[in-house]
Amino acid sequence: MASRFVDRAVIQVAAGNGGNGCSSVHREKFKPLGGPDGGNGGNGGDVLLVVDRNVHTLLDFHFRPHASAGNGRQGQGSHRAGAAGETLELKVPAGTVVMTEAGEVLADLTTPGTTFVAAEGGRGGLGNAALASRARKAPGFALLGDPGEARSLVLELRSVADVGLVGFPSAGKSSLISVLSAAKPKIADYPFTTLVPNLGVVTAGDTVFTMADVPGLIPGASEGKGLGLDFLRHIERCAVLVHVVDCATFEPGRDPVSDVDALETELARYTPGLGGELADRPRVVVLNKIDVPDAAELAELVRPEFEKRGLPVFEISTATRQGLRELTYALGAIVDKFRAEQPAPESERIVLRPRAIDDSGFxxxxxxxxxxxxxxxxxxxxxxxxxxxxxxxxxxxxxxxxxxxxxxxxxxxxxxxxxxxxxxxxxxxxxxxxxxxxxxxxxxxxxxxxxxxxxxxxxxxxxxxxxxxxxxxxxxxxxxx
Missing domain, CATH: 3.30.300.350 (GTP-binding protein OBG, C-terminal domain)
Known part of the structure; x- marks a missing residue:
């Protein structure tokens, strides 16, 4: 059975409940009242989201959307504390965004090893030994454990790629990523062959960058038509967007300029939740299939129009590999420039938030x-x-x-x-x-x-x-x- 790609999942997470404290009095021969000795209850386990480089999809959460951590055990006599509940770790791919159902972003998990507490375990209750005081020497009660946190979360996978390929169905995006990298996407001559984003690693001299192709976009994609709305989020992190244009199409009413204009309209309507507006990203136009004579003539005809807009233009053929070397090094230079402009990552700092003097807590x-x-x-x-x-x-x-x-x-x-x-x-x-x-x-x-x-x-x-x-x-x- 073919593997399924899932890039959005709604999960229900529940942390473990804290264990109840124990109310007990020490009893020993010739010592009828030896004092309180009830132990504390154990803390409930947390639910953690951990970024794992070996996970590439949210498919597991599609089939198992409910996750619960272990409960803390109840305290016992003789000052025996209850065992803490087992922490549950859920592995997610890099690029996972954690949100509430209302759309509030809680975490953006991009680095392998990053951990996010999805639900916090309940606090264990104190036993009567811990509650003893000068005025209450032998408490006849203990505190109950605190319930664990339970909430509904939305997970969205947004691919971490440097170059994003966009274009109409059958424009040649999958063919381009297959000849530039070791990726082996499905390639066929019918629309919407690509149903999931494909990622490939490309090397241009000393520069290594990742490239992702987005399943074919069509007019109205930002409103839910075709497959665009589901996969537009995968180009939000890209340093450069590449318009792959089919110069050999025979569909009436289509030409390279109108194709790019239609895709730019959809990109402008789609407002990403992260990374700023897509209008700020550099653009590159790739005129594909110039191994066909009519396509080569059309590419020469429309090239001045794109250059007049300030867009770099490359004429290529994935069949004969013509123009691929120039395109690869040009994309590598754009990615290097983008990386150099990014601010240096800040070292992790411990943030202390003391309570205000006039804050009574209620x-x-x-x-x-x-x-x-x-x-x-x-x-x-x-x-x-x-x-x-x-x-x-x-x-x-x-x-x-x-x-x-x-x-x-x-x-x-x-x-x-x-x-x-x-x-x-x-x-x-x-x-x-x-x-x-x-x-x-x-x-x-x-x-x-x-x-x-x-x-x-x-x-x-x-x-x-x-x-x-x-x-x-x-x-x-x-x-x-």
């Missing part, structure tokens, strides 16, 4: 759907919510202490929050019960919290009545009178 805003309610947003408080076991009162009390230390309660009070008003963090809604300043820690039994045993909290019916009074301004008793 924000509080009024809830648009709940009268008198508030929403707390921020990476840290939302992560703490995911790590909390709400079936354990002591864990809930520990969450309240963390939020208090972060300044959430102070900000809620400043925003006008009242006791019992709904506060939403990370999709979980609480009835706000402010703590007394200076009394964050409370001694109670393991797995319990004395603050949650307080039955004097405002009931749901009382909160509903308070909201109705704030809205209407009239108590229900007065309405009955």
């Amino acid at each position: 924000s509080v805003e009024a809830d648009p759907e709940e009268l008198g309610g508030f929403i707390v947003r921020g990476a840290r408080p939302e992560r703490w919510i995911r790590q909390t076991d709400f079936g354990n009162d002591e864990a809930v009390g520990y969450l309240a202490d963390r939020l208090n230390r972060l300044g959430v309660e102070e900000e809620l009070a400043r925003m006008g929050a009242e006791r019992g008003c709904p506060v939403t963090i990370g999709g979980v809604t609480f009835d706000w019960q402010p703590s007394t300043p200076g009394t964050i820690q409370h001694l109670s039994g393991r797995g319990t919290d004395i603050r949650l045993e307080d039955r004097s909290r405002v009931s749901a019916a009382e909160r509903k009545e308070a909201r109705r009074i704030r809205r209407d301004g009239v108590p229900e008793a007065d309405e009955d009178q």
